[in-house]
Amino acid sequence: MSLLELDDVSVTYRIASGEVPAVRGVSLSLDAGAALGVAGESGSGKSTLAMALLRLLPKEARVGGRILLDGDDVLTMKWGRMRAVRWAEASIVFQGAQHGLNPVRKIGDQIAEPLLTHNLAKPDEARRRVTELLEQVGLPAWRARSYPHELSGGQRQRVMIAMALACSPRLIIADEPTTALDVMVQAQVLSLIKELVAEHGISLIMISHDLSVLADVCDQLAVMYAGRLVEHGPSREVFREARHPYSKALAAAFPTVGDPGSRMAPKGLGGDPPDPMQLPGGCSFHPRCPVAVDGCSTLDVQLWPAGPGRTAACVHARAEEEVS
Amino acid sequence: MTALPDAAEPAVQAAGPAEETPSSRGMLRYALSKAGGALFSIAMVVIGTFFVFRLLPGDPVRNLAQGRNMTPEQLDLERHRLGLDQSLINQFFDFVGDTLRLDLGTSYEYKRPVLDLIGERLGPTLLLAGTGLVIAVSLGLWQGIHAGWRHGSRFDRFSTGTSLVLWSVPTFWLGLLLMMVFGVGIGPIPGLLPFRGSESIDAPDGFAYVLDVAAHMVLPCLTLVAVVYAQYLLVMRSSLLEEVSQDYITVARAKGLRDDDVRRRHAVPNALLPTVTLVFMRIGFVVGGAVTVETIFTWPGLGQLFYEAVSVPDFTLMQGTFLLITVSVIVMNTLADVVYHMIDPRVRSA
Ligand SMILES: Nc1ncnc2c1ncn2[C@@H]1O[C@H](COP(=O)(O)OP(=O)(O)OP(=O)(O)O)[C@@H](O)[C@H]1O
Ligand code: SF4
Numbered sequence A: 001m002s003l004l005e006l007d008d009v010s011v012t013y014r015i016a017s018g019e020v021p022a023v024r025g026v027s028l029s030l031d032a033g034a035a036l037g038v039a040g041e042s043g044s045g046k047s048t049l050a051m052a053l054l055r056l057l058p059k060e061a062r063v064g065g066r067i068l069l070d071g072d073d074v075l076t077m078k079w080g081r082m083r084a085v086r087w088a089e090a091s092i093v094f095q096g097a098q099h100g101l102n103p104v105r106k107i108g109d110q111i112a113e114p115l116l117t118h119n120l121a122k123p124d125e126a127r128r129r130v131t132e133l134l135e136q137v138g139l140p141a142w143r144a145r146s147y148p149h150e151l152s153g154g155q156r157q158r159v160m161i162a163m164a165l166a167c168s169p170r171l172i173i174a175d176e177p178t179t180a181l182d183v184m185v186q187a188q189v190l191s192l193i194k195e196l197v198a199e200h201g202i203s204l205i206m207i208s209h210d211l212s213v214l215a216d217v218c219d220q221l222a223v224m225y226a227g228r229l230v231e232h233g234p235s236r237e238v239f240r241e242a243r244h245p246y247s248k249a250l251a252a253a254f255p256t257v258g259d260p261g262s263r264m265a266p267k268g269l270g271g272d273p274p275d276p277m278q279l280p281g282g283c284s285f286h287p288r289c290p291v292a293v294d295g296c297s298t299l300d301v302q303l304w305p306a307g308p309g310r311t312a313a314c315v316h317a318r319a320e321e322e323v324s
Numbered sequence B: 001m002t003a004l005p006d007a008a009e010p011a012v013q014a015a016g017p018a019e020e021t022p023s024s025r026g027m028l029r030y031a032l033s034k035a036g037g038a039l040f041s042i043a044m045v046v047i048g049t050f051f052v053f054r055l056l057p058g059d060p061v062r063n064l065a066q067g068r069n070m071t072p073e074q075l076d077l078e079r080h081r082l083g084l085d086q087s088l089i090n091q092f093f094d095f096v097g098d099t100l101r102l103d104l105g106t107s108y109e110y111k112r113p114v115l116d117l118i119g120e121r122l123g124p125t126l127l128l129a130g131t132g133l134v135i136a137v138s139l140g141l142w143q144g145i146h147a148g149w150r151h152g153s154r155f156d157r158f159s160t161g162t163s164l165v166l167w168s169v170p171t172f173w174l175g176l177l178l179m180m181v182f183g184v185g186i187g188p189i190p191g192l193l194p195f196r197g198s199e200s201i202d203a204p205d206g207f208a209y210v211l212d213v214a215a216h217m218v219l220p221c222l223t224l225v226a227v228v229y230a231q232y233l234l235v236m237r238s239s240l241l242e243e244v245s246q247d248y249i250t251v252a253r254a255k256g257l258r259d260d261d262v263r264r265r266h267a268v269p270n271a272l273l274p275t276v277t278l279v280f281m282r283i284g285f286v287v288g289g290a291v292t293v294e295t296i297f298t299w300p301g302l303g304q305l306f307y308e309a310v311s312v313p314d315f316t317l318m319q320g321t322f323l324l325i326t327v328s329v330i331v332m333n334t335l336a337d338v339v340y341h342m343i344d345p346r347v348r349s350a
């Protein structure tokens, strides 16, 4: 059985000016020990999806569908059970971890906190575990006594990773774990995550703009556009020969040099992602699509099979599949 | 086992920094420099006070003589006695010397040393304003925390609403209202609480005396709290609101902490920092008493003394109380800075 199964998950933010459909009907599954990459431009709903997994979304968000973690539906769980699942079974390395640490509490206390909260260790055991975790992420033990502002961005991200590992969860969700870091540190942190999850047999969901990074770290790749899954399949294949024109553009994208946020500029893609409150009809991608055909603005595109173990939401992909 | 080299961390440092010494020495240096600044401000206040009170319109001796029949000779004699016939520069040095010796002069009105008068009034003021401050701070912060944590809730709207109303109500108006309703009594309803002075004329002894003073304190204290607690509530609320949207709060939730623990362990400690300054600054004003409240309820404190000094006008008394109030505000502001420095790790090591 798969560790995580998403079944037609949707998230809508209800705000004063209307409804924002941030995630629309996403179905995915993740096997124990596997790594899944989620790619997509800014605003495509990646973080929203990640937060939905542990029900961390703000009050104004409505979540639909089913999220099965180890067979248990996260969305209908009692709060007590939900709290027990959080961090102990699935932890998150947040996007923008620069602010993910409490500025007035020592690093060591913050790493130990989930251990104590979930009664997984007594205070002195927790201290030893903190030392061990810091070592695993390449930080000296005395760093436990530091405050967040005394650390560099890269070091703070290492602390976040150590914290995510604290309770030996079965799943770690890493939401753009390297975005705010410079290129050298990015590479270090990425290989750190890659090694740690492999070593401990932890499943990983990694979110990024950078398809090449995901292809390197993950087994499976999911590409999101305007809240929808537009392509899914084994990562190397999706990266090398994407079926959906949006994935193709992402795969050909390159990091904008000198931009610490490393926002990708999808190659050959004009325009901006659509406003989720005014989504184009048909295939949401059609206004920007270089290979759009007549029916695209009205056709109800779905994730169609696109080769062995692959799906893509594009008429061309379906046509190819039918021909072969 | 992963052990990536940590670029920013030379291996030799693995033993850790020599604990405490650098930061506590930095702290001491900071405290000393702040104390120096405070001394300078106090010196400027002393100098400023002298000139301001010399420049005030009106001749103190003539004011004293009002209503009494005095010959010009008697007036001159009085001037001489007060040192007002000397040159300004001599008067200035006398004043500075006296002030350094804590001799604040003699009140024209009471014919007694200003320092003694202040000493008598300090107790009642500290009692009233201190109690008021403690209640206002605890109530304001508690309510502010809960309103901010559940912002938009009914509790929040109620708290914010009442505190805004109380904040905008003039102190004397509220004081008089409370006095009418609970002190004097309206119509058939008798007044329940004493509203004049700090104790009954025939005050009993022992524990009954404590109760008597406490009863006298209720109305002035209530007025004082009602007027100032709103400030704590609103500052605390907005400070907490700022923290609630921070990423580390989401992280704390994601760790599986209970909502109460997220608030207590993460949001509140951060949100309290800005209010520390406010509380300390307010302590400085406590010494000045609450002029309006003390006057309305004829509470025999410093505020009332200051009011009397102004209405006479009694320049030495005004000058003395003014100096005391200003100095205590400066001292408390300095303490606020130092304490803030001690409790916020971010500025502590900077
Ligand atoms: N609290 C909220 N209220 C209303 N709309 C929101 C809220 N949070 C996110 N959204 C909207 O939901 C959509 C998806 O946002 P999300 O943060 O999930 O995107 P993302 O793919 O993670 O983007 P990025 O790469 O920039 O992190 C966006 O259009 C965003 O504006
Ligand atoms: S369905 Fe049409 S618009 Fe959408 S990606 Fe395919 S070709 Fe482009």
Ligand SMILES: [Mg+2]
Pocket (backbone or CB within 6 Å): A046, A047, A048, A095, A175
């Ligand atoms: Mg995001």
